Amino acid sequence: MALREILIIPDPRLKKECDPVEEVNDEIRELLNDMLETMYAAPGIGLAAPQIGVMKRVIVLDVSDDKEKPEPLKMVNPEIIWESEDTSVYQEGCLSIPEQYADVERPIEVGVRYLDENGKEQEIEADGLLSTCIQHEVDHLDGILFTDYLSALKRNMILKKVQKLQKSKKSA
Numbered sequence: 001m002a003l004r005e006i007l008i009i010p011d012p013r014l015k016k017e018c019d020p021v022e023e024v025n026d027e028i029r030e031l032l033n034d035m036l037e038t039m040y041a042a043p044g045i046g047l048a049a050p051q052i053g054v055m056k057r058v059i060v061l062d063v064s065d066d067k068e069k070p071e072p073l074k075m076v077n078p079e080i081i082w083e084s085e086d087t088s089v090y091q092e093g094c095l096s097i098p099e100q101y102a103d104v105e106r107p108i109e110v111g112v113r114y115l116d117e118n119g120k121e122q123e124i125e126a127d128g129l130l131s132t133c134i135q136h137e138v139d140h141l142d143g144i145l146f147t148d149y150l151s152a153l154k155r156n157m158i159l160k161k162v163q164k165l166q167k168s169k170k171s172a
């Protein structure tokens, strides 16, 4: 396993659509493990492959409260197959948009179909934080960031704050 570097906005790779995985092989399993390690180290509750510059439809998540009992989820080619009409608002953040948070409205419940690390098709229903997190990560695979749901004014403000933060990190 290896830690990978997380890309920060406005890296153009974060705005691109990712390719489906054709075969879940050792290379993909290694990618999944690296992504989980990178996510836990950040720390974060979700990570999509384009955030480490790999343009493939792969995401990892762990929304468990208890750090002693990790509940990692590894999803290849995840697809949201249904969503509830009812929505909820969560304050979202993103490892590619450090230290910035904003309210985003999304469907409360979703159904998601994906391939697990053995290439077996799985289907789950999710609500609450897991539902929000899955939708956020699947968005990444289509080049969509949570800031795309905000006004242009707010989005630009966040970008400027992140650029300032990155600059001060580099000079520190």
Ligand code: NI
Pocket (backbone or CB within 6 Å): 093, 094, 095, 096, 136, 137, 140
């Ligand atoms: Ni994100």
